[in-house]
Amino acid sequence: MKTKHVVTLFLTLFGITMYAQQMLSTETAVELALENNYGIQIANTTVEVAENNKDILNSGYLPTITGNAGGSIDKQNTEGELADGDTRIANGVETRRYNASVTLNYTLFDGLGRQYNYRRLKEQYQLSELEARETIETTMIQLFTIYYSVAQLSENTGALEETITISKDRLTRAGYQFDYGQNTKLEVLNAEVDINNDSINLINAKQQLKNTKRDLNVVLGNQLSQDFEVDTTIDFLLQLNKENLLEKTKANNVTLLQANKNIEISQLDIKTSKAQFLPTVGLFGSYGWNESTNNSPLAFVLQNTTTGASAGLNLSWNLFDGGTAITNTKNAKLNLEIQELQKEQLIADIERNFNNAWDNYQNRLTIYHVQNDNIKTAQNNFERTQEKFKLGQVTSIEFRQAQLNLLNAELSRNQAKYEAKLAELTVLQLSGELLNVEL
Incomplete structure (x- = not known):
């Protein structure tokens, strides 16, 4: 008896473990992507190369x-x-x-050229870190886009399965009514057609869900060897403040930080070019x-x-090199002007993109709340129609329309929910806060 209890306990714990392994949370997905995503690994390796380049061994200061x-x-x-x-x-x-x-x-x-080159290597290393951060942020957006697509398709699949259950019940009822002469064969055929259509929609949704899960696994570095489920619970960061985020956007946006770093590198390039006019001892x-x-x-x-x-x-002392040093210095100054103009343009673009993203987020959030209310209305309408259908007070066409209205409301609500969350993530990415908040 003790052995039987131990086996039962083992099977219970094993079943719980298997279920836990099959549930992929957003936290676990982020951890897997940061560790195994190929693009992130390449970016991190590039940072290591830049770190080696900025070492004293590559500075020219040693004999x-x-x-x-x-x-x-x-x-x-x-x-x-x-x-x-x-x-x-x-x-x-x-x-x-x-x-x-x-x-x-x-x-x-050497005319301080070695000093400026060494400083440039350090700035290049910091630029590589910013580029790696941009890769991580882009990958996170890609990850959540696919993750929430899986979540949406999972909820859509559940809604379609519920629709088929209702359609099967309708077919059974139509069959009984036909057998007892309460309706014609046309009612049965209409119910069968509707079930076939619902089945096709469910098959397509399940296949799309499988494909999207494969896409998600690729982003995670192919670390999931079995089927999995995702968390469909969404929490919105309702405490977000537009003005505060806009200030953070101007200070922490990764693209803007890269532009600032490129300006600093261009300034060092000018100094390096001028060093060619001095002697070397x-x-x-x-x-x-x-x-x-x-x-x-x-x-x-x-x-x-x-x-x-x-x-x-x-x-x-290179007294005259045919004008190469002069040309390099002029071009370095012009390149600095280009970098500064690009920064001004980037600031305008980022501010516009932030305002658009914020308004889009607010609209998506409003639509989601409206769709939530619409679900209640559609559910109430369907339940009333279902009761009347059972009493023979509405036709099968009216019942089917109420059923489709409920299904469409659920699908629209699911879409609105995840679009609102992705719009929120876009705002966080633009403000440079995507990697600093708990999602």
Whole structure:
């Protein structure tokens, strides 16, 4: 008996676990997307590349040290005449040469170009972080768009299943009435046609639901190996304040922040271009070893070894490079003007987009509340019509129309609910608050 109770408890807990695994909440969906979405992973890797580039190892501030080594062997036949007139011949004379050296080069001053380039790399890293944030925000909007499409299709499927249940009950009632001579075969045929239409709509909705779930799984990095359900509960952030969000939009909109960062980078580009007009001062030093051996009877020295160090300063000044530096500086200034104009245009566009998004959100929210009220009216109308239909006081056509009115009201309410939520998310994205609030 104890074993039976344990098995029962296990099956119960296993069933609860399976159900929990099948319910995909918005929080879990966000976590899976942040960790596994391919676009987000690529963006994060790009940030890592920019982080490597801004390191001191890539700054040009460190010296370069080069090691060189070599060796050679020569074999030659040599004939030489001495001062007393004698001639000596040496065949197969072998000469060996070896060398090794270490050289250090360090730039002491390059017109501050190195400093501006280093600062530019840091700004580029911050720009990469903003680009990654934009990718994440865009992915979150994509995620919620598909997630709420799944939720809407799930609710639509439930409404269509309920409609079929009502239509089947109507067909059964029509069949009984026909058997007892209370109506004609036409009523039965009409009920069968309506059931077929409802069944087709349900089949299409279920297939669309499966396809949309696959789309959602792709956004999540294909982390869901089984079928799942989504949460159809929606909470609106009714405490949102338009003026407050507009100020946050001007301060935190990711596209605007990127424009500001591009302006800072362009300003550094101008300074880097001007650095080309200044001289470069460098420090160098080396230590070397050389050895050569020669077994020729004609050689005065059979082996020679030298070691030594050297150091010094060098200065180079490109007095005129054909006008390249001048052209680069002019173009850098013009590029800064372009960036500033683009920022002004972007500010106007963002403010317009925010106002449009806010009005759209308010309209969607109002429509959703109206559709909620419409559901109550349609439900009340259907229940009254259903009662009269059972009493034979309304025709099947009138009953079917009331049934379709209720179904359409439910479908419209579902659509309005998720469109209102997505409109709210768009407002949050524009204001830079999408990743800062609990959705």
